[in-house]
Structure formats: C-alpha cells, structure tokens
Amino acid sequence: MTELQVERVLETQLDRHAEVTAAMRDQLPQVQAVADELIRRLAAGGVLYTYGNGGSAADAQHLVGELIGRYLRERRPLPAVALIGDAAVVSCIANDYSYDDVFARQVEALARPQDIVVGFSTSGTSPTVVKGLAAARANGACSVAFTSRRGQDLAAAADLAVVVPADETARIQEMHLLALHLISELVDRWAAGTDHPKTVESP
Template sequence: MDEKRIREIFLESSEIKRKFAEEFAGMILEVARRIVEKVKSGGKVILMGNGGSACDAQHIALELVGKFYKVRNPIPAICLNANGALLTEIGNDFGFENTFVRQIEAFATEKDVVVGISTSGKSQNVIRALERAKEIGALTIGFTGEIGKSMKKYCDYLFVVPSSDTPRIQETHITLGHVLAQIVEELMGG
C-alpha cells in the first residue's frame, strides 16, 4: 500500500457515491417524505442489518432518536439488532434466519417504516423480516449492493449501490442514512 493507492481508494468511494446520488436523488427525497408521513401518522422507523450493516442500522436509529443537526423532538426509531439477549434467544429457539421476523411480528404495524440493510442482498433474516413487514402493510425499504437486486420483491423502495465491494457499499449506505436523517429532520421541523 502506498499513498497513490490510498488516493485511489478515496476516489473510488467518491465516484460510487456520485453515481449513486445521480441515480437515486429523487427516490431519496420521496422516501424521506414517506418516512415523515408515516411518523406524523404515529408510526416509527424499524431498522436491521448484520455485521457492519447492523452498525449502520444502529447509527441511523440514533440519528433519528437523538439528533442529526438540530435539537428537536425525537423521531421514533428502533434497531432490531441492538438487543443481544433477544437476538440470541430467537436465534437459539427459532433459528438465525428468524431473528428479525419474530421482532417484526412483535413490533411492526402498517403505520411503520421497516429498513433492511444487506450488502449482499442475501441475508435471510433481513429478507424474511422485509417480506413479513410488507405483508403487515409497513413501508419497506432496502439498502444493498449491485448483487442484491433480488431484494426488490420485498421492498417498496430498494437502494442499490453500484458496486460489489463491501466496504464501498457500506460507505454509501451510511451516507444514504445520513442524508435521509437530515431530510427527515428538516421536514419534521420542531
């Protein structure tokens, strides 16, 4: 690794984000507006992911509940991967693929927004939860990479990062989460 390679990595990341923004800017704004509608109607944002995507889910939830830029009323958001005891109990008793769907059945309603983050688009626990959330009538949103397009049938909106490189996908996902949090915060006011 040398300085030239470091610059290349940063340029690669920024180019992927540029392409993503060009393709999805309109949908990002539409999704933010839909989230605000749901929250103003008594709903909440439910997020989930595995590994690095679990960290992104927690990060986005904290930006909504706490603050992004402004001190304001909290925006209700929960992260399904944040409770280790619950995850291990469900995984042990019902199988890992059901860690999120059981929680969706417990917590989600048609008033809610459910966000599933999977860089590969193949995470069965995320897919099962999105499928069940859609059946319940929640608004379903997916974040994935270019090989995860199969998530589309479970999502009302699917954000596909134009890359198959996990770090570059995750960098774009957290930027997307930040942009959504900023827009939602601005639209919620107060």
C-alpha cells in the same frame, strides 16, 4: 510495500469512493422517496424499525441514533428502534428457531401498518434481512431495502429501495452511510422546521 505503493493503494481507494459517490446521484430520487415515506409515517404516529448484520447493524443503529437524538437541528425525538441491540431477544430467537428469523420474528411482533421497516444488506441476499422485510410486508408495514446492485432481488421485493451502484462491500457501506445522512437531513428539516437554526454539532 514501499511508500509509493502505499500511496497508490490509498489513492485508488479514494478515487473509487469518489466514483461511486458521483454515481449515487442517480439514486437521489429513491433516497428522497424513502425520506418522504419515513416522514409521512412518523407524522401519522408510525415507528421506524431497522436492522442489519455486521457493519449493516451499525448502520441501522446509526440511523436510529439520528432520529431519537438529532442530526443537526434541535427538535423532538422521533420514534425508532434498532432490532439488533437486545441480546436476550436475538439469542432466544436464534436458539429456539433459527438465526435467519432473528429480525422477522421481531418485525412480526412489533410492526404495524403505519410503521416503516428498513433492512440494510450489502449483498442483498442475507436471509435475516430478506425474511425481515417479508414479515414487514405481511404485517402491512412499508418495507425499505438498503442494498447494492448485487441485491436486485431484495430491492424488487421491497416497497422502496436504495441500491448502491457498486460491488465492493466498503463502498456499499460508505454509500449507505451517505444515504442515511441525506435522509436524516430531510427528516430533520421536517421535524424542526426549515427555518430552525442549526445547532452546534456534538462529537
């Protein structure tokens, strides 16, 4: 490609990112609802369990890092577990049962009614994510889906859902990251107190 063609490709990607970001304003009530429910359950002694596949697995781990570590403010660590990090457990379930059960089996074992289970799926059709949220609801825990407009069935099956108004995987993942940062901001303010000084961010 010529330099001009490369520039146009990059500008098109940035323009589309900005377009979807603006459209996410319509999802702010859902983002706030997820944050409010997460705060309510953490305050009552609940735990966040979260998971996803591929890039969505990274989002799940990112969210856990923001809770156990911190987002911007110094505060107590908050209980959160990513269900994708234990290779022995994941491979055991995949080998002895099915890969489709790798999250559902863990949720069935761990999630209690006071807990909240968050599944990330750009497509909204991943069997592992669908079955994991079904297990959460069966256990009486709150089920939350982060998905896209391709995942309306998953969103409808969850107690709460953040639905990105896009079809492109890259844009969906970018908006999931934005949403989890917005949620982390609200959780931070609750856990640290709104008048707590912001700490210096670490790399």
